[in-house]
Amino acid sequence: MTFALTPRTARSQRRGGRRYGAQLVIGAVLIGSVVVVSLLAPVLAPYDPLATDPAAKFLSPGSAGHLLGTDELGRDLLSRLLWGGRTSLLLAAAAVATATVLGSTAALFAGFSGPRVSGVVMRIVDMLFAFPVILVAVALAAVLSPGPAVVVVAIVFAVVPYVTRVVFTEVKQHTGREYVEAAIALGATRATLMVREVLPNVAGAIVVYATGLVATMVVFSASLSAVGIGVQPPTPDWGQMIASGAKVVLSGHMYVAVIPGLTVMVVALACNWLGDGLHDLWSPRLGRAGR
Known part of the structure; x- marks a missing residue:
């Protein structure tokens, strides 16, 4: 028996596909842009991110020579934001990949x-x-001393059980399929089954899930730095910028904390959009995999 899509259903699916397609493009463009400008921080940053100037502290955004203003030590926020992206994104991506x-x-x-x-x-x-x-993370900071290593190990510790549970479920759905049974009948070893047969068919789901995790771990990495057990000052880091800005919010200089906070929010949102778009892109393939 065959089923035909009604015009309304077909239009609905096309709208859904366009929506997720747009999310994929927007997410990829945003993430790509952040990665590129972070990598080019030595070229694009107008000032040394560690250079202080007490005479120029708390300059508001749009001030001459300081597009995003300066912090409580007179450091240029745009420069620190660009350099901080190298630290925050690298730690989150490396830890999630591991x-x-x-x-x-x-x-x-x-x-x-x-x-x-x-x-x-x-x-x-x-x-x-x-x-x-x-x-x-607190225990690791006590043993290893606060720093990037604490962030990476804490993220790995947090992410591994989730990845294992999700991938295990995907693997069990494939172990009984015809292509696996055919490979077993041809004498394939367990290693061959895992690496050459099942892994390519679950790789899409792994990539989609890991992409979404990067968004969460960027926020988590910033949180660890903000509470003092992650990246330590004066190293530029988005979490450190939020923490230092929070101390001066009541004095009327909200932008010092709001600007890096908005940056973390946009990056996390872009990662989620990218993950949703990849899921929609891979869903038909995942459904056909192994048939």
């Missing part, structure tokens, strides 16, 4: 192991869910 590799490897191993081994792996994952991440 966690994705570790979680996906654990999920593939568990998915192609017996029920006893997979049960042990997933119970360990459940235990990781029980640990409050912020307390883990």
Whole structure:
């Protein structure tokens, strides 16, 4: 039996496709722009992000020579924002990529192991869910001293169980499909099944999920820096800029905290749009995978 789309249903699907297509384009353009200007910070930044000028502190946005104004130490906010993107984005992306590799490897191993081994792996994952991440970050800061290493390890610790759970579910949906059974009948080893058969078919879901996680981890990284256990001053970092700006909000200089806060919000929103767009792009392929 075949089904035909009614004109209204077809129009609705086309509108949905255009909406997610627009999200994909806007998200990719925003993220790409932020990455490019952050990488070009040494060229684009008008001032040294660490240079202080007490005589020029709290210049409002639009002041001569300071497009976004200056902070409580007279440092140029635009320069610090550009240099801070290199730190914030690099830490979040590197940590999520590491966690994705570790979680996906654990999920593939568990998915192609017996029920006893997979049960042990997933119970360990459940235990990781029980640990409050912020307390883990505080403990790491006490052992390693606050800094980028604390941010990376804390993000990896937070993300690995989520990635493992999601990828494990995807892997189990593929292990019983015809193409896997055919590969087994042809004598494929477990490693071959994991790497050459199943992984390419779940890679789309992994990329989509990891993209969404980057948005959350940019905010989390900024939060750790803001509470003093992440990137330490005077290194430019969006979280540090928000924390220092929050101290002077009541004095009427809200822009010092609002500008980096809006930057984090836009980047997180763009990552979510990119993830939604990728999900819509890959959904038909994911549905056909392995048939």
